[in-house]
Amino acid sequence: MPMIRHCKAYVFPIMDQSTVVIEGIGLSSRSSNRLRQARSHVIRTGSKKKFMTDAHHADSQQLVEWMQRLAGCQDRDAFAGLFAYFAPRIKAYMMRSGSDNAAAEEFAQEAMLMVWHKANSFDASQASVATWVFTIARNKRIDAFRRINRPELDPDDPLLQPAAEPMQDDKVVEDQTARTIAAAMDQLPEEQAVMLRMAFYEDKAHSEIAEETGLPLGTVKSRLRLAMGKLRSLLGDIEL
Amino acid sequence: MTAAHSVAVTPRMAEPVHHLSEDLLLDYAAGTLDEAASLVVASHLTLCSACRSELSRLEAIGGALFATMPPMDLSAGALEAALAALESSDLDGLPASASQKHAADDRKASILPRAVQRYLGGDLDTVAWKRLGMGIETAEITLSNSDEAKAGKRSFLLKVPAGKAVPQHTHDGNELVLILQGSYKDEIGTFAKGDVAISDGSIDHRPVAGEGESCICLVATDAPLRLTGPLGAIINLFVRV
Numbered sequence A: 001m002p003m004i005r006h007c008k009a010y011v012f013p014i015m016d017q018s019t020v021v022i023e024g025i026g027l028s029s030r031s032s033n034r035l036r037q038a039r040s041h042v043i044r045t046g047s048k049k050k051f052m053t054d055a056h057h058a059d060s061q062q063l064v065e066w067m068q069r070l071a072g073c074q075d076r077d078a079f080a081g082l083f084a085y086f087a088p089r090i091k092a093y094m095m096r097s098g099s100d101n102a103a104a105e106e107f108a109q110e111a112m113l114m115v116w117h118k119a120n121s122f123d124a125s126q127a128s129v130a131t132w133v134f135t136i137a138r139n140k141r142i143d144a145f146r147r148i149n150r151p152e153l154d155p156d157d158p159l160l161q162p163a164a165e166p167m168q169d170d171k172v173v174e175d176q177t178a179r180t181i182a183a184a185m186d187q188l189p190e191e192q193a194v195m196l197r198m199a200f201y202e203d204k205a206h207s208e209i210a211e212e213t214g215l216p217l218g219t220v221k222s223r224l225r226l227a228m229g230k231l232r233s234l235l236g237d238i239e240l
Numbered sequence B: 001m002t003a004a005h006s007v008a009v010t011p012r013m014a015e016p017v018h019h020l021s022e023d024l025l026l027d028y029a030a031g032t033l034d035e036a037a038s039l040v041v042a043s044h045l046t047l048c049s050a051c052r053s054e055l056s057r058l059e060a061i062g063g064a065l066f067a068t069m070p071p072m073d074l075s076a077g078a079l080e081a082a083l084a085a086l087e088s089s090d091l092d093g094l095p096a097s098a099s100q101k102h103a104a105d106d107r108k109a110s111i112l113p114r115a116v117q118r119y120l121g122g123d124l125d126t127v128a129w130k131r132l133g134m135g136i137e138t139a140e141i142t143l144s145n146s147d148e149a150k151a152g153k154r155s156f157l158l159k160v161p162a163g164k165a166v167p168q169h170t171h172d173g174n175e176l177v178l179i180l181q182g183s184y185k186d187e188i189g190t191f192a193k194g195d196v197a198i199s200d201g202s203i204d205h206r207p208v209a210g211e212g213e214s215c216i217c218l219v220a221t222d223a224p225l226r227l228t229g230p231l232g233a234i235i236n237l238f239v240r241v
Helices: A029-045 A048-055 A060-073 A076-096 A101-117 A129-146 A176-187 A190-201 A206-213 A217-234 B022-030 B035-047 B049-067 B078-088 B114-120 B146-150 B232-238
Strands: B130-133 B136-141 B154-160 B169-171 B175-181 B183-185 B190-192 B196-199 B215-221 B225-227
Touching: A060 A076, A060 A129, A076 A101, A076 A129, A076 B049, A076 B078, A101 A129, A101 B078, A129 B049, A176 A217, A190 A206, A190 A217, A190 B022, A190 B049, A206 A217, A217 B022, A217 B049, B022 B035, B022 B049, B035 B049, B035 B114, B035 B154, B035 B175, B035 B215, B114 B136, B175 B190, B183 B215
Parallel strands: none
Antiparallel strands: B130 B136, B136 B154, B154 B215, B169 B225, B175 B196, B175 B215, B183 B190
16 A cells, blocks of 8 residues: 655646547456556656546556545645546446536536545545545435435444444555456346446436336346345455 | 444444345445435444445445446546636635534433434434324424425334334335334334334334333334224324324
8 A cells, every 4th residue: 555655845737638538448458558558658757648548547556545645735636636537437427317418527526526625534444446436426416416415324423333343444445346346247147237237327216227127126126136246246255 | 434433432232133125225325215214224324333334335336336437528627627616615624524523422322323413403302202192202304305205205203102002004105214212022023222124015013112211213204104903094094104
């Protein structure tokens, strides 16, 4: 796990927005090798433009380091890295849930501001950066679409029942789950994967999924259960 | 997601026996669960570390699905706009911690999770109980989503005196009950502090509160319950629980 770097006084440069987008997520090992080379090239040359390009595929260690720099010294460079990686995903998530382009973009920006303001509450031993940002984007969606503040537990509640076994604080939850899950999703029967995407991406309750697919509610629930069971068994060894 | 820092001081109570269903946790993780049910889920999560780790697992799957979404580029200048917004707010004013210290920390611990207190605007002593008869009292919790409220979704606190019974009834919709104090027993089993009872139309029961102290529950429901005992049909006309 990278140590928090010494904070430097840093004047934020205006970034070049004309970045090259690398499409696709399921990288072949050859293309991911190319990315790794590109990344080391960026580190050598310090090129901002390439840095932004690469940020579409930042690895989990890089994300954690950015979060630590953001929490530790409000490092704008780190924020820019996180923004380049997550804002386009939050926008995609909002559009899948029914936002138009302009609204999705606004929500993505607002969610990223929450990332900035809540950076101190990120705990690398509790969740991966992607999972943490997902919960922020999800809560933003609940807030924006349903106009409610999601009821959540208060981590400082005196009633909070402590975990049976103390969490290991020195362990960083890895984003490797992203790749493992992408592979696991490929193994799911399409009928199950579709339900999972509808539930997570499209803001659809089970009853809405049933309505839309014309399947009985029980079938929707059982397919979702099967899908989650399969994913969990594939991820079983990863202590989350 | 939970933070582990501040939990060490809390004495352990018995872990709940009756937990949230996977369906409920999945919907809560995905963010599609209605507000009333979410309040029960958040309250049970406070009292149950097992369901908290289950939720973490589901959220990790959500996070991984999220990370694999094909990104959609923002328009030029989006980052600069976000930074400008930070500039105009208090850039240096990072909150020290997400949570504020409650004045109530030094007092006797409440039975109400803070998730519930936020809705009530205070602790148990601020609750305006309404008598239903037979010693049973309720207090409505005002939800912020009026559409869901119009669709019949409600949340309320229910207090049943020690040893007393709730009349025999069934449910037209779904009902979630979280025990916050005391216990009750019915045809399904015994439910004590932290336990969740999940009921639908297939359950026809007559819960009896345990002896010793009154049983206080947090309830979420999407339809009124229907009394099924001998006098039920008549009482149904007058009482809407």
